[in-house]
Amino acid sequence: MPSLDLSLSSPDLTRVICDIRSVSGEEKTLADAVFEQVSALDHLEVYRDGDTIVARTQLGRAQRVVIAGHIDTVPVNGNVPTRDIEVAGEAYIWGRGTVDMKAGVAVQLKLAAELTAPRVDVTWMWYDHEEVDADLNGLTRLARSRPGLFAGDFAILGEPSNGEVEGGCNGNLRAVVRTHGVRAHSARAWIGENAIHKAAPVLSRLAEYRPQDVAVEGLVYREGLNAVRIRGGVAGNVIPDLCEVEVNYRFAPSRDVGEAERHVREVFAGFEVEVVDIAAGARPGLDAPLAQEFLEAVGAEPRPKYGWTDVARFSALGVPAVNYGPGDPHLAHHDEERVPVAQIEAVEQGLRAWLTSS
Structure with missing residues (x-):
């Protein structure tokens, strides 16, 4: 088992963590290494659920903050091991997981080891299976087995945000819009009904759809409704009797899941619509006192x-939460995934300043 050295700088720790393969479903080696290190820290109470590790201080502080990050990555595509590169005169660490989101995890691990007496109690969470179905997500499992571990007054997720603070998040809905027809030989098309042709109005409505920009607690969220997949056809000489258009709706956190589903059904009124996945968004929660102190300490202007x-x-769960981590989210999952060294250091400095300020 590889050994982590939490006394390394956060960029060096990023390199080490990224070079430990942990594609979703293969997190055990990294989880074992994390568990070994944090279990040796006397100031932390440590709990493990599968490949999810929770470590928390119990200092009796008046407030508690949860700081979380996932340890899995999407599949590797020739971009491990990491290497140091320079882009436009700036130093980067290149490789799978550098952006999403092992640089953020490295910062968290270093601070968890070094901050023995933070100004608030801290619950650190490093979890598995974030990049796959929600049912497999380590936080889903942990919420069932130990819901009390999620208690807190404020939460920070180390998702890549270019070192800026991104409040809340859009909701996400996937639906399948179906059209039906009658099969026939394509040489006698008039005998059947072409389900793919019947899908033309579905695509027209999507092309004509104008997404909204929605202001929520001072941040403007951009919505979107798009076709992401289309399925239909039986054979090269058969009129198809079924066509399915999969659509993805990203909705502002001011809408609940019921409103989002109703909106999609209104857009596609007259068609069969099946919602196959839906997840509520998160309001910014930046009006919470701890959130305001956090923004001031890291010197950030919040974004959606x-x-x-x-x-x-x-x-x-009623815990206001923000995204704050190094890395450009546009490079997450990209084969040229890379994170600026300066951003890793800045995020560490920002969190350290906030967690140690009086």
Whole structure:
């Protein structure tokens, strides 16, 4: 088992963690290494559920903060081991997981080891299976087995945010819009009904759809409704009797899941619509006193998070949560995934300043 040295600088720790393969479903080696290190720290109470590790201080502080990060990555594509590169005169660490989100995890591990007496009690969470189905997510499992571990006054998720603070997140809905026809030989098409042709109005409505920009607690979230997949056809000489258009709706956190589903059904009125996946968004929660102190300490101007992240899990539990981590989210999952060394250091400094300020 590889050994982690939590006395390394956060960039060096990023390199080590990224070079330990932990594609979703293969997190055990990294989880074992994390568990070994944090279990040796006397100031932390440590709990393990599968490949999810929780370590928390019990100092009796008046407030508690949860700081979380996932340890899995999407599949590797020739971008491990990591290497140091320079882009436009700036130093980067290149490789799978550098952005999403092992640089953030490295910062968290270093601070968890070094901050023995933070100004608030801290619950650190490093979890598995974030990049796959929500049912497999380590936080889903942990919420069932130990829901009390999620208790807190504020939460920070180390998702890549370019070192800025991104409040809340959009909700996410996937639905399948179906059209039906009658099969026939394509040489006698008039005998049947072409389900793919019947899908033309579905695509027209999507093309004509104008997404909204929605202001929520001072942040403007950009919505979107798009076709992401289309399925239909039986054979090269058969009129198809079924066509399915899969659509993805990203909705502002001011809408609940019921409103989001109703909206999609209204857009596709007259068609069969099946919602196959839906997750609520998270309101920014930046009006919480701890959130305001955090923004001031890190010197950040908050922005909205357009994608869905696990901050929504905390928001659903009444815990305001933000995204704050190094790395450009546009490079997450990209084959040229890379993180600026300076951003790793800045995020560490920002969290350290906030957690140690009086």
